[in-house]
Amino acid sequence: MKATIMYGAGDVRVETVPDPIISEPTDAIVRVVRACVCGSDLHPYHSMPASEKGTPMGHELIGVVEEIGSAVTTLQRGDFVVAPFAYQDNTCAICRDGFQTSCPHGGFYGTPEVGGLQAEFARIPQADGSLVVVPGVDESSDLLPSLLSLSDVYLTGHHAAHMGRVSAGTTVTVIGDGAVGLSAVLASRRLGAERIILMGRHTARTDLGREFGATDVVAERGDEGIAAVLELTGGEGSHVVLEAVGHLPAYEQSYGIVRPGGVISRVGVPQYEEAPVGFGSLFGKNVTLTGGPAPVRAYLEAAIREVLDGEIDPGRVFDRTVGLDDIPAAYAAMDAREALKVMVAF
C-alpha cells in the first residue's frame, strides 16, 4: 500500500510499504476513506532531524473495517468508523475517568510498529476501545468532512472548552485562528458561552470563526492584543482562555488576558517545557492552567450524534482536498497558510 513517511523537516514522501497486518488479537485493519493533515504535523515538518528510516505520519481517519482480530467483539467487516487520534482500551480506570489519551494500554500513531494513518490501510490497536461505528453512513455521505473532524480537530477544540469549564455566561477568548482554534470557538458556542473573542489575523479564518460563533475578533498580538481583550472585558479579563497554538508567546498572552480566578486551557501541543507559573503569571491571580491531548474517545459518540443530526458542521475547517500522492503539497500548503486544513481522499 501507499503511506506517508517524513524523513526530516520539510521532507514528506508517499511511498509503497507493506500492508499492515493483524499483530494482536485486539487489532483491526481499516481501509482509509478520508485522512488529513494536522496542525501538529507541522511541528516535525519544521524541526524533525533528517533520518534514513523516516517516521510514518498521520493520526486522523474515517474508514471501513476490513479485518478484525480474534478478540474484537464490537466491530465487523464493513463497519464505517471514526478513529480517535490515539488508541486506548476504553475500559481501564484512567479511561473511565475520561482521560483516554493516558490509557496505560493505549498509545499514539506514527511509530514503526503501529504506523501512521495517512495511508491506504491502517492497523488500529485496541480496536474495541478505539473505533466507533457511525450508523447509516457510507463513503458517499456529505458528512464525511465533519465526521473526519471528530477524529481530532473538532474534539480537540471541544476538549479545550470542556476543560476550561465553558458554560452559559462565560466570556471565552480563543488564541489562534487555525483549525483547532476555530473548532474551540464552535465548541464554546455549543457549551453556551456568552461572548467569544477570537484572536487571529487571517481574515478568511476569522470570518469562519464568526460563523462558528465568535462575537469579537482581535487581530493584535502580544501586549497590544492583551490590551485589546482587557478593554473588551471592562478591564477584568476573560473568564476562560483557550490556547490553540502551542508556542510560548501564546501562553504568555494567555495569562495576560485571563481574569483573576479564570482558566487557561491549552490544546496546542506545547513547543516549550518551561514557562512562567509563579506569582507574576498564574499564582498571583489564582489562574487555573489546564488542558492536554484530547481524550477524543470520551466525546465521540455524542459528537457523532450531533453531526448526524445536523447540529454542528465542524468539517467546514477543511478548505482543500487532495489525493494521497499530493500529501507533500498538502503539508506545504498548510505550512504556508495557503490552506487551513487539508483532507485526503482515497
Next chain:
Amino acid sequence: MKATIMYGAGDVRVETVPDPIISEPTDAIVRVVRACVCGSDLHPYHSMPASEKGTPMGHELIGVVEEIGSAVTTLQRGDFVVAPFAYQDNTCAICRDGFQTSCPHGGFYGTPEVGGLQAEFARIPQADGSLVVVPGVDESSDLLPSLLSLSDVYLTGHHAAHMGRVSAGTTVTVIGDGAVGLSAVLASRRLGAERIILMGRHTARTDLGREFGATDVVAERGDEGIAAVLELTGGEGSHVVLEAVGHLPAYEQSYGIVRPGGVISRVGVPQYEEAPVGFGSLFGKNVTLTGGPAPVRAYLEAAIREVLDGEIDPGRVFDRTVGLDDIPAAYAAMDAREALKVMVAF
C-alpha cells in the same frame, strides 16, 4: 505602639512606632489580641536585602475594633473581629467571583502606608469588606487559636483543597507538613476526601496530620517519594495534590504523583517564576494546575461558624505562644523548625 519590623534576612526587631490612624473614611483601627508568624514570613527572613528603612511585618490577627472611619457601616467599637490576610472591598465583580485577593481596591499588609499586623494596633483598609465580626466571643475565649487560624493558615489550606476540587471519594496527597499542609489535611477531610496521603518527615507534625485526617504518611521526597505515592495508589497517582511548600522540588514532586487528569493545587507562595508545564510534566497527562493566594474572605463566615460549633479545631497548629517582645525569637524558632507556628499574645 510597638510593632515588628524586618530590616533584612534574619534581622527582625520590635520597635516603637507611631500609632496607626484613620487615613481613609473606610478604615478601621483594631487593637490586636492575637497575631502570629506565617510560614511565608520565613521567605524574606531568608532572602530580604538589608535596608535602613525596614518592612513592617505580619498579616494575621484577631482583635477588637477601636475606631472606625466615617464611611464604615458594618462595624462598631468593641466588636471582636477576624482580619483576612489581605484587605478587599468585598463588593466588586472580582470579589463576588470569590477571588478577593485580586480585588482592584484591595491589597496586602506590610507596606509603609498600611503597616503590618504583628503590632499592638493595626490599620485595616476597606474595613467593611475586610473584618468579620465573631459573635459572642471575647479575649478570654478558648477558641482564640482556632479563630486566629482563620486569618490565613487554615483557610489557605482550605483554599488549596477547594481549588483542587477535593470531594467524596478523592485521593489527596498533601506535600508539606508545615501549618498550611496540616490545615490542608484537615480541610480535605472536611470536604470528604477518601484517602489523604501526607508527605512530610517531622514526626510530631505528621502525627498531628494523622489526627487531622491523614490516612497515610510518606517521609520520602523526590523520586523516592513519588514512587511511594504511586505504590500507595496502585500506580495511578493521586487525584489531587495540594502543594503547601512553594519551592520548585515540591512542584516537581507534584506532577510526578498526580494522576492523569488530576489537579495540582498550590498555596505555598512560589519561590520560582518558571517551571515545567510542557508535554513531559503537565500537558501530556492533562494535569490541571491551580491555586494562589487564598481569598480567605470568601470562606470566613462559614469557617467561623464551624469553629464556634466545635466542628473543627484548626488552632492546634499553634504549638507555642510568645509576647510581642519575643517575636524575633519566634521567627528563629520557626525557621529552625523548633516551632510549627507561633502565636503572639498581647
